[in-house]
Amino acid sequence: MRHLTTFRYIDAVVKAGSIRGAAESLAITSTALNRRILAIEDELGVPIFERLPHGVRLSSAGELLIHHIRNQMSDMERVRSQIADLSGVRRGHVSIACSQALLPYFLPMEISLYRKEHPNVTFGVHVRDREAAERALVDHTADIAIVFEPVRLADFMTLMRVFQPVHAVMGHGHPLASKEVLRLSDCLSYPVALPTAPYGVRHLIDMAMLTAAARVEPVIESDSFEFLRNHAVAENILTFQIPIGLSEQTSTGDLVARPLDRRDVPAGVLYMGQLKGRTLPVAAARFAAQLSASMAAKFEVS
Amino acid sequence: MRHLTTFRYIDAVVKAGSIRGAAESLAITSTALNRRILAIEDELGVPIFERLPHGVRLSSAGELLIHHIRNQMSDMERVRSQIADLSGVRRGHVSIACSQALLPYFLPMEISLYRKEHPNVTFGVHVRDREAAERALVDHTADIAIVFEPVRLADFMTLMRVFQPVHAVMGHGHPLASKEVLRLSDCLSYPVALPTAPYGVRHLIDMAMLTAAARVEPVIESDSFEFLRNHAVAENILTFQIPIGLSEQTSTGDLVARPLDRRDVPAGVLYMGQLKGRTLPVAAARFAAQLSASMAAKFEVS
DNA sequence: CAGGCCGCTGCAAAAAATGCAGCAGCAGGA
DNA sequence: TCCTGCTGCTGCATTTTTTGCAGCGGCCTG
Incomplete structure (x- = not known):
């Protein structure tokens, strides 16, 4: 314009x-x-x-x-998309800031599903930690943020919230693979690989260790969930992940995922939301609605 | 710009x-x-x-x-005024849509009071009936609306609400001038002048007549409150008005105002408000705050 | 103290907005 | 029926605005 x-x-x-x-x-x-x-x-x-x-x-x-400029620009974008909308074609661009866990299965599935209906809508997916995701909302770099256990929620408006119990992930032949639900104490006897970042899954595990007065020395640390997952298979060690990062067919593949007993490690909460007070472009709003429905169908709403 | x-x-x-x-x-x-x-x-x-x-x-x-354009223009105006604000001078323009009753005393007093503090702020005062006032908010012709007994409130965000019991207004020598509170039945024996418009004061009177199963044939009808007031003195007949349209020293001047018993005529409500979802320019916001305080001090908050 | 980066300015070229005159289309009145 | 008056729109010349080029002085860093 x-x-x-x-x-x-x-x-x-x-x-x-x-x-x-x-x-x-x-x-x-x-x-x-x-x-x-x-x-x-x-x-x-x-x-x-x-x-x-x-x-x-x-x-x-x-x-x-x-501040005004950024509001102005994204608002204009919204109006454009509304106008394009009433002339028949749904166009637009949806920008998402999210944690790594959304990358392997959930977002690809949801986005391809959405684009099947509306091929003219384009997507941007940006991996951001919890604070950066909120910042992206504020400066209008992202329309929607999906974050695990966010810290401060000043400008964040929650659209959907689901429980994400921590799962232990391991190779097919791991000794624990046969049990349906794992206690934290079960895991402590085996070598584990943990994410580095002091938040999200790692934070929940650390807190659980604290209350159990136990300690675990991770054999492997990485900030890439993908690496941890692959390494768990390669070396046949334990790692941890939240279910949204796991395919629904995980158990039939190379990987096995088993939930940790929620008495030991409380379930984390995954938040999907937008900038408070903002009216999302049509495409983004619809996609957020789809995400809400899908999350509610797959997981326990918090 | x-x-x-x-x-x-x-x-x-x-x-x-x-x-x-x-x-x-x-x-x-x-x-x-x-x-x-x-x-x-x-x-x-x-x-x-x-x-x-x-x-x-x-x-x-x-x-x-x-819609977008009008939002943008007024938002830009707000930003400009905020910027002017932090460079020291308070500038800006406040546009008000209000009912006639605000014109004689209340708004002139409040505006002059405000302008004493901030001489660089200019004002626009537009007389609008209740629907037109709300429309003025929507198309950003007005920042603030002050209306009596508004009908629909879709885009209206109330900032302050005060009771305005209907007063009978008459010349000094009127037979009813000696009573402190008037019953509706007292008034019916005397000729009255009424506002034409089927809302506001007239509406309240009409409703009261209906429930009292009484009828009154106004001797004078006018859409100008000023005319009604002046005529009440000239011909020494009754008319009706809400207190915000009456000077606080009314009783000592030519006019006498006496409240109607609220069992007969329920008190109307005067609303001050702005467009829902809009951030007012600094000057307008401050003036609205002053109005709120002043209304709360003078009248019974609803 | 030189090199590199910065923001800023005079002048000319390029680009955009504006005005003038005139076109066709439609409505209502003689 | 034609005619008048209004509408939005277009080709072309003119004016205004924006852009680019070259160069200035200021500041920090190595």
């Missing part, structure tokens, strides 16, 4: 931290960009950026403005 | 109902205006206006867009 050019430019400058840098990413001259900024500062009567030796930084007036 | 020019133009076309008409009011050629509209329709891929033999009308896509 032409009339938003200046706004897009400003947004780029904020992101780049310098006019020249932004100009390059926008494929225009720094002159043009600089002039637009001077022009809008002239209109507002106040500088939007503080000039630093190595670039620019938002002034407090700029903070106010960039 | 330059980047909103197209939006301002579109808004003008919507208001004027024709491109040429809007062009004239905008002091540009119809050519330029026409081209801008074609351009944005091209960008959206959908016509914004239906072309009629005698002008244009919004298409359904246009309805969506104009």
Whole structure:
């Protein structure tokens, strides 16, 4: 949209931290960009950026403005998609910030299902930890966030919440593979691989260890769930995962997943939500509705 | 703001109902205006206006867009005023849609009080009946609406609500002037002047008459409260008014105001509010806060 | 102290918006 | 029935705005 050019430019400058840098990413001259900024500062009567030796930084007036700009841009996007909607075709773009656990099965399935109905809708999937996901909502980088055990929920509006009991994941031939439900104490006798990040699954396990006054030294630590899963098969050791990260046919494949007894490790909660106070574009809203339904069907609603 | 020019133009076309008409009011050629509209329709891929033999009308896509446009314009205004705010001077404009009863004393007092603190804030006061007031909020013609006994409240967010018991107003020498509280039956023996409009005070009186199975034939009908008040003195007849339309020193002047017994005529409710979901500009928000305080101090909160 | 990065400005070229004149289409009145 | 008056729209010349190029001075870093 032409009339938003200046706004897009400003947004780029904020992101780049310098006019020249932004100009390059926008494929225009720094002159043009600089002039637009001077022009809008002239209109507002106040500088939007503080000039630093190595670039620019938002002034407090700029903070106010960039907030408006981002609202404006995503709102325009929503209107465009509503307009496209009533002319028949459902178009649009849905941007999702989510934890790793959504990547292997859940999101691919849901997205392909949605795109079967609406092939003109495009998707962006960004792996973010819990705080970054919320930040992505705030700066409109993402429409929807799906996070496990979020910390602060200031700007987050929950759309759906399901329990995710921690599962132990292991290779087919592991001694524990035969039991239906595992106690935490069962696991302690075997080598385990754990995610590094001090939140999510790792956090729940750590807390459980604390209350059980037990200790576990992970043989392997990784920030990639995919690696942990693969390694569990390769070396035949234990790792932990939440069910949304596991295929429904897991038990028939190479992997076996067994829930931990909820007396030992309480079930985590997976949150799906959007930015508080924002009206989502049609496509994003519909997809969120689909996710809600699907999560509610597959898991226990919290 | 330059980047909103197209939006301002579109808004003008919507208001004027024709491109040429809007062009004239905008002091540009119809050519330029026409081209801008074609351009944005091209960008959206959908016509914004239906072309009629005698002008244009919004298409359904246009309805969506104009809504967005008005939100954007007033939101930009708010940001501007916030920015102006942090540079020291409080500037801004507050637009009020209200019933006649606010005109004689209440609003002039409140506005002058506010302007004593913030001389750079300007005001617009528009007399609107209840429906028109709500419409003014929706199309952002007004920031604040103050209405008596509003009908539907779909887009109206109430900020303050006070009881306004109906008062009988009469000249100093009227026989009823000596009583402190009047029964409706007291009034029926004397000639009365009533407002025409079938809402507000008139509505309450009519309803009371209905339940009392009584009838009153007004000697004078007028849609101007000011006229009714003046005429009450001139001819020494009764009329009715709500307290916010009466000076606090009424009883010491030419006029005497006496409340009607609330068993006969229930007290009406005066609503002050804004458009639901909108963030008011700083100046309007502060003024609304002052109004709230003042109304709460003077009247019984509903 | 030189090199590199920064934001900013004068001037000319390119691009966009505007105005002028004139077109066709439709409605209502003589 | 034609005619007048209104509508939105288009080709072309003009004006205004935006952009790019080159170069300036300032600041930090190595």
